Amino acid sequence: MLLFWMSMIGCMPNVLPSADGVHSVVLMTDNKQDGTFYAKNQAKRYCKRKEKKNYFVEDQTVSYVCEMDEAKYIRAKKAAAAAEMAGVATSTASSEDSNGELVGDILASAGAITDATLGDCYEVKMHFVCK
DSSP: HHHHHHHHHHOOOTOOOTTTTTEEOOHHHHHHEEEEEHHHHHHHHHHTTOSSSSSEEEEEEEOOSSSSEEEEEEEEHHHHHHHHHHHHHHHHHOOOHHHHHHHHHHHHHHHHHHHHHEEEEEEEEEEEEOO
16 A cells, blocks of 8 residues: 555645646645645646646636635634644643643544544536646
8 A cells, every 4th residue: 555655655645647638637625725736736737747837827727616605614614723732732731631731632622523524526627738
């Protein structure tokens, strides 16, 4: 399994090459801005591997695709991140084998589990050409 993951390093797993030269990136993310950046970064690396100097975005869409209301999703993601950070801070600041450390570990775990359960609700689609 380790060899599989090592072979994936440097790949552009979300790039869908096309014979007509208009390639696509499709990915799911929990953050619009990060997803857009990641899609552009994959396009750039793909074109570089094809020995082209630049890439040009033809079109790009970011769509919210989950059933939960988007505003609730954003609030829940922020709350999960805050719980995880507060838990880590509490656990780190507490003395070893104390109740504070245990509470911090539980809070951090709950935040991480909530974040994972909420998943990625933004779909980024981008079409680009290499020049």
